Amino acid sequence: MKIASWNVNSIRARLDHVTAWLKERQPDVLLMQELKQTEFPALVFKELGYESVAVTQKAYNGVAILSRYPIETINTTLAGDEQDSHARFLEATIEGIRVVNIYLPNGNPVGTEKFAYKLAWMDRLHKEMTAWRKDGLPMVVGGDFNVIPEDIDCHKPASWIHDALFQPEPRGRYRALLDLGYTDAFRSLHPGEGGQFTFWDYFRQSFEHNRGIRIDHFLLSPDVADRLQSCVIDLGPRAQPKPSDHTPIVVELR
């Protein structure tokens, strides 16, 4: 089973990129983030053989799951804050696996209510991920985490030192998720490997110089981690004209 995650930065602007990539790579499941619009082109994906569920809002955020297998939707919001209306969370069961698609808040600038929202969101996620572990569910939690886990996950720590994605608080919270027994799919198969990124700024030719960060992740529960065959960052889409600033990450399970 091949499961991918891709922050598309507007599904309207990226629809042709996404359909072309689906045909080329044929994932069983695709998690998308930053749809950035209310309408979701479910019919387009249906014609390609993918069922879909989307949680959207106007202009911002938005997450969707595409699947060749039936999707049973479990939750469309992250528990723990009734006031939170952001479209950032989608939990479903696919082929017996609990698949969770997250678009974790960016949190910039540091020291604002946005940063506090990010930390609170991570605390809520920690609580859910604790419960899933206790329930013993086979879990795949994927998406745009907006966290640079370690120094090797960016081209140059000095240039990210003031960024919310690099602060000790979110990084500590990310580590706390791993401490629950989840495996960072990419890092577990590529220990110590630097220069492996999923996001590059649009400006200053960051992609061409590989000045990027690794912020799109898959966290796997132990039973699913045992099934992990490969985890690959597909640079192809980021090299296309008019790309998203993120590129897909793909896990393959036995």
Next chain:
DNA sequence: ATGTCGCCTCATAGGCGA
């Protein structure tokens, strides 16, 4: 501070978020 995208609107320029 800046760069670049994509969204939106008291819209064809500017603000916001990333």
